[in-house]
Amino acid sequence: MTSPDTLIHLEHVSAGYGHDTVVHDVTLDIDAGTFAGIVGPSGAGKTTLLKVLLSTLRPQHGTVTRSPALRVAYVPQLETVDWNFPVTVGECVLMGRTERHLGAPSDRHTRSAWRPWPWPSSAERAAAAELLGRLGISDLTDRHIRELSGGQQQRMFLARALVRQPQVLLLDEPTSGVDVNTRHDVLHLLADLHDEGVAIVLTTHDLNGMAAHLPHLICINRHVVAVGTPEQVITPAVLEETFGAQLEVLQHLGMPVVVDIARLGA
Amino acid sequence: MIETLLEPLGFAFFQKGLLVATLSGALLGFIGVYIVLRGMSYIGHGLSHAIFGGYAATQLFAAQFYVLGAGLWGIASAIAITTVARRSRIGADAAIGVVTTASFALGVALFSKFGSSGPAFDQALFGSILGITNSQIMWLVAVCALTGLIVFFRYRALLFTTFDPDVAAASGVKVARIEALLMVMLSLSILVTLTIIGVTLVAAMLVIPAVIARMLTDSFGRMLAISTVTGSACGLAGMYLSYYAGVPSGTMIVLVGAVVFLVVLGISGVRGRRRAAGLDQHSDPRPRVAA
Numbered sequence: 001m002t003s004p005d006t007l008i009h010l011e012h013v014s015a016g017y018g019h020d021t022v023v024h025d026v027t028l029d030i031d032a033g034t035f036a037g038i039v040g041p042s043g044a045g046k047t048t049l050l051k052v053l054l055s056t057l058r059p060q061h062g063t064v065t066r067s068p069a070l071r072v073a074y075v076p077q078l079e080t081v082d083w084n085f086p087v088t089v090g091e092c093v094l095m096g097r098t099e100r101h102l103g104a105p106s107d108r109h110t111r112s113a114w115r116p117w118p119w120p121s122s123a124e125r126a127a128a129a130e131l132l133g134r135l136g137i138s139d140l141t142d143r144h145i146r147e148l149s150g151g152q153q154q155r156m157f158l159a160r161a162l163v164r165q166p167q168v169l170l171l172d173e174p175t176s177g178v179d180v181n182t183r184h185d186v187l188h189l190l191a192d193l194h195d196e197g198v199a200i201v202l203t204t205h206d207l208n209g210m211a212a213h214l215p216h217l218i219c220i221n222r223h224v225v226a227v228g229t230p231e232q233v234i235t236p237a238v239l240e241e242t243f244g245a246q247l248e249v250l251q252h253l254g255m256p257v258v259v260d261i262a263r264l265g266a
Numbered sequence: 267m268i269e270t271l272l273e274p275l276g277f278a279f280f281q282k283g284l285l286v287a288t289l290s291g292a293l294l295g296f297i298g299v300y301i302v303l304r305g306m307s308y309i310g311h312g313l314s315h316a317i318f319g320g321y322a323a324t325q326l327f328a329a330q331f332y333v334l335g336a337g338l339w340g341i342a343s344a345i346a347i348t349t350v351a352r353r354s355r356i357g358a359d360a361a362i363g364v365v366t367t368a369s370f371a372l373g374v375a376l377f378s379k380f381g382s383s384g385p386a387f388d389q390a391l392f393g394s395i396l397g398i399t400n401s402q403i404m405w406l407v408a409v410c411a412l413t414g415l416i417v418f419f420r421y422r423a424l425l426f427t428t429f430d431p432d433v434a435a436a437s438g439v440k441v442a443r444i445e446a447l448l449m450v451m452l453s454l455s456i457l458v459t460l461t462i463i464g465v466t467l468v469a470a471m472l473v474i475p476a477v478i479a480r481m482l483t484d485s486f487g488r489m490l491a492i493s494t495v496t497g498s499a500c501g502l503a504g505m506y507l508s509y510y511a512g513v514p515s516g517t518m519i520v521l522v523g524a525v526v527f528l529v530v531l532g533i534s535g536v537r538g539r540r541r542a543a544g545l546d547q548h549s550d551p552r553p554r555v556a557a
Contacts, residue, residue, distance in 0.1 A: 054435075054436040055436075056432065056435045056436050072436065072437075073436075073437065074433050074436040074437065076430070076432060076433050080430070080432065081429065081430050082429075084541070084543070084545075085303060085428075085429050085486075086303070086480060086483065086484050086485060086486050086489050086541070087425070087429060087484075087485070087486045088484065088485050088486075091425070091485065091486055091487065092429070094422065095422060095425060095426040095429065095430075095434075095437075096437065097422070098422040098423050098426050098434070098437060098438075098439050099423075099437065099438040099439065117418065117419075117421075118417075118418060118421035118422065118487075144484035144485075146484075160433075164437065170436075
């Protein structure tokens with residue numbers, strides 16, 4: 001551990017599937033104040049890196065250290081689940097409370113003793129209702145998950161993650177497949193959560209809509225290309241190494257805006 | 267009407283048969299929800315055939331231990347299937363096809379070679395209400411209780427693993443352990459219902475009540491309840507019809523299930539068909555790996 005605040009520490013990690021190594025030699029710290037975006041093209045290893053952080057993928061080389069009893073929550077890409085599966089929004093959110101003893105000792109919702117039976121306790125129902133209200137989808141609790149729009153499905157997954165009272169929230173492409181308003185809302189919500197002390201790491205390939213608004217970026221293309229603020233890493237040189245394409249960077253209202261010259265010319 | 271229902275109850279064998287058929291239907295309907303939603307219907311089908319091999323082998327060498335022998339065989343087959351499907355490059359369907367039909371063929375070969383291809387053979391294939399022993403009833407009741415308890419205490423972990431194994435694993439659920447637990451429950455359920463429903467028909471009773479329930483609800487909890495009730499009702503009605511029609515019990519139970527399915531398909535209309543349409547989308551039981 002490099003610092004007592006460090007929640008997850010990756011040391012020279014390489015990871016992949018079978019004999020293929022997708023990401024090489026990643027050294028990375030996630031601490032309580034982290035609000036970072038992992039940026040890179042498709043196939044760059046963004047999801048692989050997330051799986052290492054989640055500990056669902058064992059690294060091929062290097063070490064992963066987590067602070068003890070760390071509570072991690074994960075919001076997957078929308079297309080990874082079967083939306084025809086028979087669960088209501090309420091049932092889905094409560095899945096986040098499968099391992100129920102993990103609540104923070106200070107929190108009144110999660111502190112209630114572990115109860116083995118299937119139905120939710122009144123405290124769990126209250127916690128779920130509060131989150132759905134905060135995310136603006138409380139009227140959808142008894143709906144089937146397929147009846148939701150993409151933005152509402154994303155909010156439901158966020159509620160399922162947050163009902164775990166996580167210290168670290170990991171999100172895989174949280175704004176792909178959702179409209180501009182939802183993207184805006186998700187960004188604001190994540191900023192609020194960050195202010196409340198939740199460490200946040202997300203993947204994105206959306207430079208202008210997402211990455212430029214985050215305080216910290218990790219650019220990867222099978223290895224870490226650059227790390228820093230958007231001003232530091234959204235530069236033509238870094239972007240060319242990350243995306244393998246020549247991209248122009250303009251300044252607009254104090255923020256970098258990436259323009260694909262090749263595509264503009266076409 | 268009342269007499270029609272009461273008359274066969276005068277026979278001890280029918281009382282036992284009715285109890286066993288109702289419990290079997292409930293058990294298979296209950297566990298079938300998980301099997302159908304995971305796209306594992308084919309595993310249920312294969313496993314029942316695999317268990318037949320173990321059943322045949324133990325019938326010959328130590329008939330009184332057939333539950334133990336066939337049970338171990340079934341669990342071994344289940345583990346073999348999941349291991350082959352997960353580790354190697356052979357598709358799960360092919361793995362099931364090889365492992366279980368070979369085991370079934372071995373069972374048929376053992377039965378025909380060593381002569382006991384009489385009632386025991388037909389009973390194992392198509393189910394029978396004759397000759398149900400008290401120990402069979404005890405086994406069935408024990409497996410029902412065990413399955414109920416396991417699902418009661420691991421309800422959310424089973425649901426989460428069935429819906430989204432990747433996120434379940436990321437959320438601290440021991441996915442591999444839960445999946446193994448499910449395979450053991452499935453093997454035991456097939457084993458104890460084998461003689462009443464029959465090897466060739468068990469898979470139908472895993473699938474039919476679950477599909478009927480899926481057409482009627484969008485809630486997982488309600489689907490579990492409806493499927494269990496439907497399964498037990500099919501068992502009960504099928505047993506009476508089997509008595510009056512003189513047809514093997516498993517056959518009649520499955521036919522009743524098929525009729526209920528058609529009726530529900532009719533009354534649930536477009537909505538029911540749409541709900542059931544997605545059930546075969548995940549026919550691959552291997553964990554999804556997104557690169």
